[in-house]
Amino acid sequence: MSIDVEWARGELSRFLELTELYRPPDPPGMLVFSTRKSNRGKPADIISSAHVVEQILDRVLPDWRTEIPADGNQRINRWYQHREAAQRADAALQRDAEIRERLGDTAPRLSAASLHPWVWSAARALWRDGHFREAVTAAARKVNRETQNKVGRREVTETALFQSVFSKDDPKPGQPRLRLMTDDGSDTFRSVQRGAAAFAEGCYAGIRNPNSHEDGLPELPQHEALEQLAAFSVLARWVDTAALAT
Known part of the structure; x- marks a missing residue:
């Protein structure tokens, strides 16, 4: 069964939005000196989205867990590895057919x-x-x-x-x-x-x-x-x- 590319890219995009880091605004009347950033989405929404996204990644990039480094940057953003994998998967879904045609690699692939x-x-x-x-x-x-x-x-x-x-x-x-x-x-x-x-x-x-x-x-x-x-x-x-x- 082929992947529904439009649906998959939509799920990846939503996950990337939820896990984007931003600096929360200061409380009214207060000035907070901090470099701490948070994910835009609520933890429950991110976890729910990640459940779907992981299955998409397993189909599009089967080796993402071992090929994309998880250490270091996850101290900044827990979802760093997932985010990089999601960005790569989105590019693959959008341009894989074009890349294979341009590079002459049209051999069938085994998933x-x-x-x-x-x-x-x-x-x-x-x-x-x-x-x-x-x-x-x-x-x-x-x-x-x-x-x-x-x-x-x-x-x-x-x-x-x-x-x-x-x-x-x-x-x-x-x-x-x-x-x-x-x-x-x-x-x-x-x-x-x-x-x-x-x-x-x-x-x-x-x-x-x-x-x-x-x-x-x-x-x-x-x-x-x-x-x-x-x-x-x-x-x-x-x-x-x-x-x-x-």
């Missing part, structure tokens, strides 16, 4: 928020804090749990689970299957099921296991972590849309 909900809901909090490797591991665990829920099995997990559910064999008592297409006995059916099982094994053996079991690994670069999340998103979508055969 973490567009990944399968199982994946992004599990990864989101860790991702926002810059823990990309842990975010991928959390997504892998979530896909595993949801697959167990769909087939009603708890005694088997990860690679063994997916080998079973994507097996080309007929279902057995206690061993249901997930069918990505109708079992018509064709080579295509067998290829699809075999490929899904192999893909799932690659995700867990090649991504999930190293991320979880190797101590001292450096943090994943963000773009690599996003690619890994995308792999689990593909697997999650296959499981979610597959027909359950019992």
Whole structure:
């Protein structure tokens, strides 16, 4: 679903107005010597606006919490980081299409928020804090749990689970299957099921296991972590849309 640019820019503009600093006027008949400034908006209004704005920022600038410095200037204005992010997001919403066209970068972009909900809901909090490797591991665990829920099995997990559910064999008592297409006995059916099982094994053996079991690994670069999340998103979508055969 695309962003309602006009609405989003309106919310950003309102937040920037509420969090603008100004020097309150002196009380009548008094002269106050102070450099203290306050936000124009009431605290309750700012917090309410920030709740919406943070979600806009997460869509437009997914890495704003880690890329925009929060220390130092927040002593002057608590909402400094949010304000800078809001200003950048507004520029992005207003001119992103123009910039990409002028600079020749018209390649499609992958947004973490567009990944399968199982994946992004599990990864989101860790991702926002810059823990990309842990975010991928959390997504892998979530896909595993949801697959167990769909087939009603708890005694088997990860690679063994997916080998079973994507097996080309007929279902057995206690061993249901997930069918990505109708079992018509064709080579295509067998290829699809075999490929899904192999893909799932690659995700867990090649991504999930190293991320979880190797101590001292450096943090994943963000773009690599996003690619890994995308792999689990593909697997999650296959499981979610597959027909359950019992």
